[in-house]
Every structure is written in C-alpha cells, then in structure tokens.
Amino acid sequence: xxxxxxxxxxxxxxxxxxxxxxxxxxxxxxxxxxxxxxVEIALVATGxxxxxxxxxxxxxxxxxxxxxxxxxxxGTVAYAGGGRISHWDNEIQVGPSARLVWHAEPLVLSDxxxxxxxxxxxxxxxxxxxxxxxxxxxxxxxxxxxLTCRTRIWHDGRPLLAEDLVLDRHTRxxxxxxxxxxxxxxxxxxxxxxxxxxxxVLHLAGEGAMARSIVDEAHHSEIHAVWxxxxxxxxxxx
Amino acid sequence: xxxxxxxxxxxARLPTGGHTQSAGLxxxxxxxxxxxxxxxxxxxxxxxxxxxxxGTAVVGLRLLYAGAPLDPVVDAWCARxxxxxxxxxxxxxxxxxxxxxxxxxxxxxxTPALPRPLAVAALAHSWDLSAAELARIICHDDVQxxxxxxxxxxxxxxxxxxxxxxxxxxxxxxxxxxxxxLDDPDDIPxxxxxxxxxxxHAHGNASRRLFRA
Amino acid sequence: MPETPTRAMRLGIAGPVGTGKSSLIxxxxxxxxxxxxxxxxxxxxxxxxxxxxLRSAGVLDPDRIRAVETGACPHTAIRDDIxxxxxxxxxxERDYPGLQLVLVESGGDNLTATFSPALVDAQIxxxxxxxxxxxxxxxxxxxxxxxxLIVNKTDLAPYVDVDAARMVQEGxxxxxxxxxxxxxxxxxxxxxxxxxxxxxxLASYDAGTHTAHDPGxxxxxxxxx
Ligand SMILES: Nc1nc2c(ncn2[C@@H]2O[C@H](COP(=O)(O)OP(=O)(O)O)[C@@H](O)[C@H]2O)c(=O)[nH]1
Ligand SMILES: [Mg+2]
Numbered sequence: 021x022x023x024x025x026x027x028x029x030x031x032x033x034x035x036x037x038x039x040x041x042x043x044x045x046x047x048x049x050x051x052x053x054x055x056x057x058x059v060e061i062a063l064v065a066t067g068x069x070x071x072x073x074x075x076x077x078x079x080x081x082x083x084x085x086x087x088x089x090x091x092x093x094x095g096t097v098a099y100a101g102g103g104r105i106s107h108w109d110n111e112i113q114v115g116p117s118a119r120l121v122w123h124a125e126p127l128v129l130s131d132x133x134x135x136x137x138x139x140x141x142x143x144x145x146x147x148x149x150x151x152x153x154x155x156x157x158x159x160x161x162x163x164x165x166x167l168t169c170r171t172r173i174w175h176d177g178r179p180l181l182a183e184d185l186v187l188d189r190h191t192r193x194x195x196x197x198x199x200x201x202x203x204x205x206x207x208x209x210x211x212x213x214x215x216x217x218x219x220x221v222l223h224l225a226g227e228g229a230m231a232r233s234i235v236d237e238a239h240h241s242e243i244h245a246v247w248x249x250x251x252x253x254x255x256x257x258x
Numbered sequence: 259x260x261x262x263x264x265x266x267x268x269x270a271r272l273p274t275g276g277h278t279q280s281a282g283l284x285x286x287x288x289x290x291x292x293x294x295x296x297x298x299x300x301x302x303x304x305x306x307x308x309x310x311x312x313g314t315a316v317v318g319l320r321l322l323y324a325g326a327p328l329d330p331v332v333d334a335w336c337a338r339x340x341x342x343x344x345x346x347x348x349x350x351x352x353x354x355x356x357x358x359x360x361x362x363x364x365x366x367x368x369t370p371a372l373p374r375p376l377a378v379a380a381l382a383h384s385w386d387l388s389a390a391e392l393a394r395i396i397c398h399d400d401v402q403x404x405x406x407x408x409x410x411x412x413x414x415x416x417x418x419x420x421x422x423x424x425x426x427x428x429x430x431x432x433x434x435x436x437x438x439x440l441d442d443p444d445d446i447p448x449x450x451x452x453x454x455x456x457x458x459h460a461h462g463n464a465s466r467r468l469f470r471a
Numbered sequence: 472m473p474e475t476p477t478r479a480m481r482l483g484i485a486g487p488v489g490t491g492k493s494s495l496i497x498x499x500x501x502x503x504x505x506x507x508x509x510x511x512x513x514x515x516x517x518x519x520x521x522x523x524x525l526r527s528a529g530v531l532d533p534d535r536i537r538a539v540e541t542g543a544c545p546h547t548a549i550r551d552d553i554x555x556x557x558x559x560x561x562x563x564e565r566d567y568p569g570l571q572l573v574l575v576e577s578g579g580d581n582l583t584a585t586f587s588p589a590l591v592d593a594q595i596x597x598x599x600x601x602x603x604x605x606x607x608x609x610x611x612x613x614x615x616x617x618x619x620l621i622v623n624k625t626d627l628a629p630y631v632d633v634d635a636a637r638m639v640q641e642g643x644x645x646x647x648x649x650x651x652x653x654x655x656x657x658x659x660x661x662x663x664x665x666x667x668x669x670x671x672x673l674a675s676y677d678a679g680t681h682t683a684h685d686p687g688x689x690x691x692x693x694x695x696x
Binding site for chain 1: 282286291295298299301302303305306333334336337338339340341342345443444446447448449450451452453454455456457459460463
C-alpha cells in the first residue's frame with residue numbers, strides 16, 4: 021500500500037507574487053482564488069475516501085511570506101474497512117512570516133472504520149498556523165469506528181503541542197476521555213489569537229492556543245464562533 | 259526492595275501540600291462525573307495524564323543524573339499539558355516539593371518553577387531513586403490523591419477506595435514498565451483525555467473549591 | 472543581643488467557625504492599614520469565601536489577600552503540612568517588599584487546632600460568647616496557651632445568657648495569666664485593646680525579643696482545678 025500524496029506548496033517569486041505547486045492524491049487541490057501573497061485552495065475528493073487500507077497523505081507548505089488558505093469541499097467519511105486500517109497523514113510546513121489556515125471539514129467514522137491519523141506540523145519563528153479538526157464518531161445512529169490521532173506541532177524548533185488520542189471503543193468509554201460523539205478542535209500555532217476569555221480556550225505554554233468542544237451534535241460545537249474569530253485574525257485579506 | 263527515599267516520596271504525610279490536591283477528581287465531580295465511575299476515572303488517568311507525568315519524571319531523572327539541563331523535558335511536558343490551568347496547578351504543586359528540597363539540601367533549580375513530576379524527580383535524584391521507583395511513585399500518588407479526595411467529596415467507605423487502588427494496580431504496573439526506560443523527551447507518552455482536560459481547565463474559575471486541582 | 476528578624480511577623484488566627492476570625496482580620500486591617508504594611512492569607516474550607524468577604528470589605532488591597540485551598544484539611548494546613556500556607560506567605564513577602572505583618576486565618580476548626588510554630592510567630596485564639604460560657608473551662612491548647620485569647624461578640628452576651636466578664640475572668644485563670652480580651656466590634660475600647668496587643672507583639676518581634684511558642688497538643692484531661 022503506497023501513499024498517494026496530495027501536495028500544495030506556496031512560494032513567493034522574485035516579483036512578489038505567489039507561485040503554487042500542486043500534486044493530486046486521494047484529494048485533488050484546486051486553486052480557488054489568488055490575491056497578492058494569498059492563495060486559496062480547495063481540496064476535492066477524487067473518489068470514495070476513506071476506504072479500508074487507503075493511505076491518504078496531505079502535504080501543505082506555506083513558504084516564507086505567503087498566506088495559504090486551504091478548504092475542504094466536503095467532510096470525509098471513513099467507511100467500514102473490513103478489518104483494514106486506513107491511514108491519513110498530514111505534513112504541514114509554515115515558513116518564516118508565512119501563514120497557513122486549513123478550514124478542515126469533519127472526519128466521520130462509520131461503524132467498522134479504523135483510522136490512524138498523524139498530523140505533523142513545523143511552524144517557523146514568525147510563521148502562523150491555524151487548524152480546524154472535527155472528528156465525529158459514528159454516522160447518524162451509529163456508535164462509530166475506531167480512531168487514533170497522533171499530533172505533533174513544533175514551533176521555532178521546540179515542541180508546542182504533542183497529543184495522542186486513542187479513541188477505540190474501550191478507551192473512549194473510560195470516564196473523562198471523550199464523553200460524546202464529536203470532538204471539535206481549533207489549534208493556533210506560532211501565535212496567540214485574541215478574543216474574549218472563553219472557557220473552551222486552552223492557552224498553550226508556547227505561542228499557541230487550542231479551543232475545544234466535546235458535543236453530541238457537531239452543530240452544537242462552541243468552536244464555530246471561536247474559529248470564525250481566529251480565522252479572521254489569521255488571513256483577513258480573503 | 260523500595261528505598262527509604264521512595265517510601266518517603268510515596269507517603270502523603272511528606273509535607274509538600276499533597277492534601278490540597280484531588281488529582282482532577284473535584285473538577286470531574288463538579289462537572290458531571292458520577293461517583294460510581296471513580297474507579298474507571300483512576301484508570302483513565304493512568305492511561306493518559308499519569309503516563310505523561312510518569313514519563314516526564316523518568317526522563318527528567320535521567321537528565322539530572324547526567325547533569326543535563328531540564329529545559330527540553332519541561333518543553334515536552336508543556337506540549338503534553340495544553341491547559342494553562344492544569345499547568346499552573348502542577349507547577350504550584352511542584353513548589354511544595356521544591357520548597358521541601360530547598361529546605362533539606364539547599365537545592366535550587368535554574369528554572370525557578372518546575373511542574374510537579376519534575377520537582378518530584380529532583381528529590382528522587384537527591385535520594386538516589388531508580389527510574390522504576392520514581393514512575394511507581396507518580397502513579398501511586400495520583401491514585402491515592404483521587405482515593406483520599408473521594409472520601410472528602412463523595413459518600414464512600416474508606417475500604418472501597420483501597421479496593422479501587424488495588425484494582426488499578428495492573429494498569430499502574432503497565433505504566434511503570436512502559437516508561438521506566440525512557441531517556442528522550444520526544445518519547446514521553448502524549449496520551450490525552452480531552453474531556454478530563456476540559457473539566458480540569460474549568461476548575462480555575464470554580465467557586466467553593468475544596469481542592470486546588 | 473538577639474537578632475532582629477528580616478521578614479514580616481506572621482500572626483495566626485484560629486478558633487471555631489463563626490466566632491469572628493474574618494471579622495477580626497477586617498477590623499485589624501481597617502485600623503492598622505495606615506500604619507503597617509499588611510498581608511492576609513485565608514484558609515477557609517471552601518476556597519476563598521473568606522478571602523472574597525475580606526476583599527469586598529475593601530479594607531485592604533485585594534491582591535494582598537491570598538486564599539489557600541486546604542483540601543478540607545484546615546487543621547493539616549496549619550499544623551502538619553504547612554507547605555501551601557508558607558508558599559502563600561512567601562509570595563506575599565516577595566510581591567510586597569517591606570511587608571510587616573501577615574495575618575493567617577485558619578479554616579474554622581475544632582478547639583484542638585493550633586498553628587505550627589514553623590508557620591506563625593504568634594497566634595490568637597478566638598471564641599465567642601454565643602458558644603457558651605463554659606467553652607473556656609473546657610479548654611484546649613489554643614484556649615489555654617495561644618498568645619492571646621479573644622472572647623468575641625460581648626455585645627451579644629445578654630441575649631445568650633452569658634456573663635462575658637466572667638468568661639474573660641475564667642479565661643485568664645485557665646491561661647496562667649496570659650492575656651484575654653473581651654471584644655465587640657461595637658466597643659471601640661475593646662477593638663483598640665486588640666490593636667494595641669498586636670502592635671506591642673509586633674514591636675517585640677521587630678526588636679528580636681519575641682519568642683514564638685507552641686500552644687502544643689491537647690493537654691491531658693483533668694477534672695481537678
Ligand atoms: N454581634 C457581633 N457579631 C459579630 C462580631 N464579630 C463578628 N460577628 C459576626 O459573627 C459572624 C461570623 O463572623 P466571621 O468573622 O465570618 O467568623 P469566622 O468564621 O470565625 O471567620 C458574622 O455574622 C459576623 O458579622 C461582634 O463583635 N459582634
Ligand atoms: Mg472566616
């Protein structure tokens with residue numbers, strides 16, 4: 021099983037415009053708009069994802085001075101994999117003075133799906149990253165499949181956030197692990213978003229913050245409002 | 259055999275302010291954990307934040323034995339402890355150990371504040387503890403903090419709380435086995451319990467608290 | 472010549488719940504804040520009820536009032552594991568150089584609770600007339616041997632059928648002549664007497680002539696006088 025890599029790389033050219041390099045994997049990147057140093061990309065599924073055994077890999081890189089805005093066109097459903105694990109790797113680079121926002125749509129785990137997801141991000145000194153991550157355990161009426169998420173975010177060469185979530189059925193039934201179907205998270209790295217004090221916002225020890233909400237229905241998440249506010253601060257030009 | 263230092267560190271009577279800590283139980287009960295779930299809560303903690311703390315303590319101990327600075331392991335612990343409320347509570351609990359250490363030996367850290375697992379590691383270093391003993395102490399203290407706080411916070415029989423601690427023994431053994439050999443901050447477990455983190459995060463604004471954390 | 476101390480004097484205030492410890496601290500703050508650099512540490516079982524009460528009374532800069540959680544162990548926090556109280560006091564001293572007096576209120580506890588001499592330099596034990604005239608005779612280490620015993624709320628004595636003067640007298644007898652003051656916040660003379668005692672104790676502390684002593688454990692029970 022080889023990974024099919026979706027790649028988006030934004031770099032500044034000598035004349036000050038942004039040049040984008042794209043590669044299609046299980047998700048296909050499309051340029052939606054471009055304005056100054058900002059480029060907005062949509063990620064479109066090329067087929068039914070995520071199936072058992074799929075290996076989806078996304079590489080996003082905003083190089084020095086660029087602002088890369090990525091949107092998912094739709095949420096992703098992980099289907100029952102017949103015992104085969106699906107892998108999803110995200111590799112994110114944010115260069116000095118670059119900005120990257122990923123308006124990710126929910127990942128929904130159907131009954132019988134097994135997904136192992138890894139997100140690795142490296143944010144340079146004056147870079148800023150903003151990520152949305154919504155996982156939904158089960159489609160309507162389901163208990164949902166099994167998910168493990170490994171997240172490592174580095175800022176300026178130091179670890180900013182390291183988190184391993186083991187959301188198999190046994191572990192998430194333990195008191196205090198999850199308690200509901202939907203885990204909605206917004207993560208800012210390399211900067212501290214401004215906003216009114218909010219019970220959902222955790223202020224990381226390094227430059228960064230994480231807002232989190234655990235709810236039974238995604239539309240009840242308190243992160244929608246936080247996200248809008250944070251995203252506006254990140255790339256106001258779009 | 260357990261060393262004398264290990265027994266002292268595992269004893270709640272050590273004057274370090276341990277009686278002010280409920281290991282997350284008070285925030286959990288205030289936010290909706292049912293008392294019947296406390297034994298499971300103990301296991302949840304051993305699977306997640308206690309693994310982080312035990313791994314942090316062990317790597318810290320190795321760095322101290324090697325005479326190396328603790329900064330990389332402080333960074334690693336911070337990255338695994340996203341809530342500033344939880345961080346502050348751990349650092350405050352750590353001050354109790356640092357203060358005792360300072361009074362006993364004149365110990366002073368270059369970093370004035372250390373999270374609790376590293377403050378315990380510093381004493382463990384002074385008292386020549388092994389990594390396995392230290393990991394065991396971190397687990398034991400967390401389990402017993404929950405148990406003794408439960409006696410204050412819920413109607414229960416002290417004998418029941420002992421049975422919870424006994425039942426959590428296998429999980430604690432697994433933590434010790436898993437972390438005792440660690441020496442790289444990047445390898446410290448990062449297992450998280452997001453709901454519990456949010457409960458503890460809310461404790462910063464709770465009124466009528468009995469426990470600091 | 473005895474050494475003069477370099478840190479603030481720490482004055483503990485113990486006694487059963489509701490006898491008026493927080494009120495006494497409020498009185499002392501309002502009377503002494505112009506003359507002394509003060510700090511307060513509270514230990515109520517419910518976090519910072521007392522701290523909030525004192526902060527809202529406006530008698531002292533709210534940041535000079537710190538609350539310590541005791542995990543429902545008020546006795547432990549002032550006697551067998553004083554760590555968190557010591558840290559709170561040391562923080563106040565660090566934040567307010569030149570601090571002269573720190574008042575430490577124990578979470579209301581039973582008659583046997585006394586401060587560790589490692590935590591405070593002197594301590595006041597507070598009773599009130601409403602607790603009954605015979606409390607003093609029942610004794611306990613704080614009643615018998617605290618640096619000062621206060622019999623509070625003397626204004627209420629007629630309503631609870633207690634002879635306040637006699638309570639003070641019996642206290643003095645039970646304490647081998649150590650000071651006892653009958654206090655009511657409505658009686659300015661009695662308030663001044665308490666302030667004078669605090670100032671005199673602080674003066675001897677500053678001069679290096681004050682010795683902290685421990686009221687000690689519950690005395691062996693005896694029915695002979
Ligand atoms: N009548 C009267 N009431 C008092 C006096 N001092 C305190 N109180 C009241 O006694 C109650 C308990 O006082 P508080 O200071 O909270 O007691 P603590 O629990 O020992 O701190 C409050 O309602 C006070 O207003 C006094 O001198 N006279
Ligand atoms: Mg009070």
